[in-house]
Amino acid sequence: MAIVYKAPDALCDVPMHYCPGCTHGIAHRLVAEAIDELEIEGKTIGVSPVGCAYNNYLYFNCDMIQAAHGRAPAVATGVKRSLPENIVFTYQGDGDLAAIGTAEIVHAAARSENITVIFINNTIYGMTSGQMAPTTLLGQVTTTTPYGRDASYSGFPIRVSEMLATLEGPAYIERVSLHDIKNIKKAKAAVKKAFKVQIAGKGFSLVEILSTCPTNWGLNPVESLKRIEKEMIPHYPLGVFVGADLEV
Amino acid sequence: MGQKLLMKGNEVIAEAAIRAGCRHYFGYPITPQTEIMHYMAKKMPLVGGVFLQAESEVAAINMVYGAASTGKRVMTSSSSPGISLKQEGISYIAGAQLPAVIVNIMRGGPGLGGIQPSQSDYFQATKGGGHGDYRMVVLAPAGVQELYEMTVEAFNISDRYRIMTMILGDGVLGQMMEVVNFRDEEKIEKFDKSWAANGHENAREHNMITSIHLDPAVLEQWNVGFQNKYKLISQNEQRYELYNCEDAEIILVAYGSVSRICKGVIKEAAEQGITLGLVRPVTLFPFPVDAFEKVINTPKAFLTVEMSAGQMVEDVKLTVNGRKPVYFTGRMGGMIPTVNNIMTKVLEIKDNHR
Numbered sequence: 046m047a048i049v050y051k052a053p054d055a056l057c058d059v060p061m062h063y064c065p066g067c068t069h070g071i072a073h074r075l076v077a078e079a080i081d082e083l084e085i086e087g088k089t090i091g092v093s094p095v096g097c098a099y100n101n102y103l104y105f106n107c108d109m110i111q112a113a114h115g116r117a118p119a120v121a122t123g124v125k126r127s128l129p130e131n132i133v134f135t136y137q138g139d140g141d142l143a144a145i146g147t148a149e150i151v152h153a154a155a156r157s158e159n160i161t162v163i164f165i166n167n168t169i170y171g172m173t174s175g176q177m178a179p180t181t182l183l184g185q186v187t188t189t190t191p192y193g194r195d196a197s198y199s200g201f202p203i204r205v206s207e208m209l210a211t212l213e214g215p216a217y218i219e220r221v222s223l224h225d226i227k228n229i230k231k232a233k234a235a236v237k238k239a240f241k242v243q244i245a246g247k248g249f250s251l252v253e254i255l256s257t258c259p260t261n262w263g264l265n266p267v268e269s270l271k272r273i274e275k276e277m278i279p280h281y282p283l284g285v286f287v288g289a290d291l292e293v
Numbered sequence: 294m295g296q297k298l299l300m301k302g303n304e305v306i307a308e309a310a311i312r313a314g315c316r317h318y319f320g321y322p323i324t325p326q327t328e329i330m331h332y333m334a335k336k337m338p339l340v341g342g343v344f345l346q347a348e349s350e351v352a353a354i355n356m357v358y359g360a361a362s363t364g365k366r367v368m369t370s371s372s373s374p375g376i377s378l379k380q381e382g383i384s385y386i387a388g389a390q391l392p393a394v395i396v397n398i399m400r401g402g403p404g405l406g407g408i409q410p411s412q413s414d415y416f417q418a419t420k421g422g423g424h425g426d427y428r429m430v431v432l433a434p435a436g437v438q439e440l441y442e443m444t445v446e447a448f449n450i451s452d453r454y455r456i457m458t459m460i461l462g463d464g465v466l467g468q469m470m471e472v473v474n475f476r477d478e479e480k481i482e483k484f485d486k487s488w489a490a491n492g493h494e495n496a497r498e499h500n501m502i503t504s505i506h507l508d509p510a511v512l513e514q515w516n517v518g519f520q521n522k523y524k525l526i527s528q529n530e531q532r533y534e535l536y537n538c539e540d541a542e543i544i545l546v547a548y549g550s551v552s553r554i555c556k557g558v559i560k561e562a563a564e565q566g567i568t569l570g571l572v573r574p575v576t577l578f579p580f581p582v583d584a585f586e587k588v589i590n591t592p593k594a595f596l597t598v599e600m601s602a603g604q605m606v607e608d609v610k611l612t613v614n615g616r617k618p619v620y621f622t623g624r625m626g627g628m629i630p631t632v633n634n635i636m637t638k639v640l641e642i643k644d645n646h647r
Contacts (some may be wrong), residue, residue, distance in 0.1 A: 057499075088492040092359070095505075102501045110362045111503035113385050116355035119347070123359025123367070124490070126343045127317055131492045149355070152348035261575035 046127030053077035055086045055106050062100070066259040066266025068223040069097060069165065073104055075165055075229070076136070079237040080107065083244065089132040090124050092117040096138040097171040115146020118153035121160045132243055134161040140170040143179040143205050150209070157214035157248035161239045164205060166220075167256040168277060175261030179203045182280055187261070202280065206253045210265040210286035216248035219282060224273040228283075241293040250288075255281060296475040302437050303467045306396055306460065307332035309444035310368050315394070316342035317367040319356035321349055321375060323409045325464040326647035328400035329370040350375040350487045354382030354395075361391035362502045364489030366448050370396035372464075373414050374405060376422075382456060384423030387519070388504025392451035392484075394444070396460045399628035409627025410464030412549060415604035418461050419578045426516055428523045429457040430530065431577040433548040437471035443575075445479050450483040454526055461577060463600065465550040465629070496628075526579055533581035534573040535588065541570030543642055544592040546609050548574045551598050551630065558635045567643065576607070585612045592617060593646040598635055599623040618646075 052058065055077035063069045080086050093099060095114035102109030112120040117135035125133040141258075142150050142164050153160065169187055170176040176189040182200050184193040206220045208252040217239055221232035232254055239250035255277050257269035264272060300308070307329045310318070318333040330346070337344035343360075347353035353369050360367040371379060376397045386393055397418065401411040416422075418431045430450050432443045440462065447458040490500045506512040534552075537559055538544055545555045552573040559569045572588060572595075574581045594617055599608040606621040613619050622638040624630045 087494040087496070089488050090363070090492060099505060100503075102503055106499050108500045109494075109502070110359065111356060111389075111501070111505055112358070113381055116351070116358075116382070119352040119355035120359035120362070122345070123317070123319065123356035123361075124363055125359075126345060126356070127360045127363040127365045127367075128491055138451055148348050149352055224381065268450050 047187045053081045055080035057104055057106050058269060059103060061104060063097065064260045066257060067271055068256040071223050071229060072163065072254050072256060073101065075133070075236045077105065078233065079240050082237065083240055085132045085240070085244070088130070089134065090128070091281045092124070092133070092135040094135070094141040094265055098136050098138060098165070099172065101136060103223050115141050115144070116149055117118050117141070118146065118149040118158070118160070118162065122153055122156070122158050125158060125160050129159070132240065134163060134240070136163045137165065138171065139164070139166045139168065139178045139180040143203050146182060148285040151212070153211050154209045154249050154251070155214045157216065159243055159246060159248050161243050162251040163236065164251055164253045165256045166205070166281065167258040168202070169261050171258045171261055180205070182276060204281060206251070206286045214249050215251065216289045217242045217250040217291055218286040220253040220255065220283050220286070222273055222278060222283055223257070224255070224270040238293060242288065242291065245293045247291065247293065295477055298473055298475065299326060299470055300437065300473050301468065301470050302440050302462065303328035303398065304332045305437050305440045305473050306370065306444050307336065309441045309567065310394065310448070311336055311340060311342065312475070312479045313366065313445040313448040313581065314479070315366040315368050315448060316340065317365050319347050319353040319360070319367070319369050320346050320370065321347050323372045323375040325400060325467050326370050326372045326396065328467070329396065350378035351381065354379040355448055357393050358382055358386055358389070358391065359395040360384065360490065360603060362389070363491045364486035368396065368579050369396040372398050372400050373402050373411070376414060376417065383429070384425050385426060385504050387423070387427035387429065388458050389427065389502050390455040391457070391502070392455050393457050394447045394451055394460065395457060396462070399461065399463045401625065407627040407637065408464065410550065410600060410629065411625070411627055412551065412600040413602070413604065415577065415599070415601060416463070418459050419580070427519060428578050429459050431459045431461050432459050432525060433468060433575055433577050435472050435549055435552045435573065436466070437469065440466060440474050441475065449482050450530065452482065454522055454604035456522065456526070461547055461549070530576055531579050531581040531583050532575035533584035534571070534575060535584060536571040536573065537568070538570030538572065538588045538591060540568050541592050542568050543639060544570040544572055544588055544595050544606070546572045546574070546595055546597040547599065548577060548605065551600055554630060554632065555598055555635065557632050558639065559638060561619070561632050562639060567639065574593040574605070580608045580612065582612045587614065589616055594618040594620060594642050596620045596622065596638060598630055600629060601625060
């Protein structure tokens, strides 16, 4: 009998700790499938963030390094500069990458470090129980914006992909979403392309993945997927910001 | 045959690191250590190594964390305010048990302070600085030749114990020029790096470098392991110099460039018929308690001299443990104690113990 569906080899066979309805699991699977299909597990080194994905070093079957909050791009830089022939990726949330780690991501992109960044944008801090993130939408209620995010007091949400796309360094930046099957397939292609860009030595690649946080949004999983489509995509449009014509 | 060169302290540190097999350096400019960066920028490309100017000290220490995770010999350097910024990464490196070398060419503080030499980061270097129950090995060279030898040794110690080693110098040492005798070849010891995250090539289980253990019982066991390692290092790695201690009435205690001033004081005192000795800690962690046991019965008192408000003196007091009086004199803010400053204190102590 032919196997038509199986767990990727690049994922360890262990239970994940993510909440029901959270799309981290899908994002992990997409990364693992890309690693499998490109046959790079043996030479890939991943960098885990601080946040909900802090211990995904237990989930990915490649060598893994856990980094301090926001510092994953600097850690990945140290790894890639030591082992330029290996494949290096970071997996970071929006608190990690877009708040405390802003300097590190901007400069890794500016240097065009030949690494791949998987950036999960769910407009909230998940792990610490739902505080405002730099990506939190105006009006969005969080535990630290209980009356809704007010631009006059808390400023505006940051569009990371667009911001990084103003730099000359990045080779490939795309924003994708996990809110339905069609978009998950596009996300898969984007993640795979990002790794291929690195393998080809083209430089910095980043895939921003619009993701859910049902627990801290106070929505059920289905409503959460709808929120991505109805509220997030209008502010965070999907598409390729750098490298649309890049063939790898 | 070796090679005899006149070189600046900071440049010697960089040269020594390269000779010790360090091919990865990540730094950020700050006075008075920037010549280390300049030297690395020039030399690393010539030896196939990596010099990278990071966007901040925070990024630099995390690049060190990444490079050390792959098992490579790696170094960063900075001066006091920059070392404060690196403390987060230092704590993570301690927690993940990674070998790495960090250089602190101290300047006066607190805050932005000044750019003149100081020893006011002793507490930060030896007692923590970052969060958690950790230690790093702290070496205190007193001249350019020692900057060379101890930088090489720092890499071996780091690899031997999977620990961070700090070269704790001051602006005097970094900026001074002296003759240094380089060996033809360094003794680079080989160490097991099977723990490294360098790609498993489908030949072993995946390696994980981490400092997080949410189960407190597990985290406690990690800490027990760290403490056992620090105990072993304390047994094996204490280094010190005893100078003129045999019949000393008062024994001075000083490290780094201050120890050299103290040798001047000893000479000056001898001319006045006063016999002084010197205990010079070379490792600040582990603190060389053995040195004090050897001389504890000799002097009437100890006098600790530092370019600080009195930091190492606390370890001297803990070690002497009330068996002899322990005095302190020092200068702060980048001022260097003079022979006269120290002699004044010596005479005062001598008066107290007639």
